[in-house]
Amino acid sequence: MTKKNKPLNPYSLGFAQVVAVAETDQQAERDYAPHMDYFYNRCLHVYDGFADAPGYRTLSTIKAGLLGQVGARAALRREGLKWKNFLDDGYVIAGSPATVRDRLREAMMSLNCGHLMILIQLGSMPPELVRKSTELFAREVMPHLRDLWSEWEDKWSPRGLAENERAMPAPVDFDRIESNGTGTSTISDVARSVK
Numbered sequence: 001m002t003k004k005n006k007p008l009n010p011y012s013l014g015f016a017q018v019v020a021v022a023e024t025d026q027q028a029e030r031d032y033a034p035h036m037d038y039f040y041n042r043c044l045h046v047y048d049g050f051a052d053a054p055g056y057r058t059l060s061t062i063k064a065g066l067l068g069q070v071g072a073r074a075a076l077r078r079e080g081l082k083w084k085n086f087l088d089d090g091y092v093i094a095g096s097p098a099t100v101r102d103r104l105r106e107a108m109m110s111l112n113c114g115h116l117m118i119l120i121q122l123g124s125m126p127p128e129l130v131r132k133s134t135e136l137f138a139r140e141v142m143p144h145l146r147d148l149w150s151e152w153e154d155k156w157s158p159r160g161l162a163e164n165e166r167a168m169p170a171p172v173d174f175d176r177i178e179s180n181g182t183g184t185s186t187i188s189d190v191a192r193s194v195k
Helices: 025-043 059-063 072-078 083-088 097-111 127-144 187-194
Strands: 014-021 092-095 115-119 176-179 182-186
Touching: 014 025, 014 097, 014 127, 025 083, 025 092, 025 127, 083 092, 092 097, 097 127
Parallel strands: 014 092, 014 115
Antiparallel strands: 176 182
């Protein structure tokens, strides 16, 4: 954006991040490690033809050496990864609410990113664990991230239409019936023809 002489509004960028929140960092490992292991080491077997299909990456990303996150080469990079690797390598941001807040804030600031899409359910995670993580995230993480880019205008998030721009249903005249777009009659005319 600098080359185009435009400000780099953080809301022009979004990223998806796997997030898991528990009461403590140790509890997060106990709760979520088996599910992350299952997902990353057993569920991401994607045929290379689909993993890096034509048009999936630009010439610039190929030249920069950016690699796909699925496919055979990506599976080799992930092979044997454990909980600590998932955290250290950024596959997952997990832990206590304070840990998750700090790591997410750091990630969003380093990426200059205003739109965070969290992936809070993976693979074998049971509903009650997803609910716990979601509730902790909503109550103890998300409110602390809202101020991150307050000086920027978010031009990309959907907004509701002004009241005068919203579509309104057409008026319905229940006394008149139209049949296949031809002619109209009243309900009493139809009732008489049925008798």
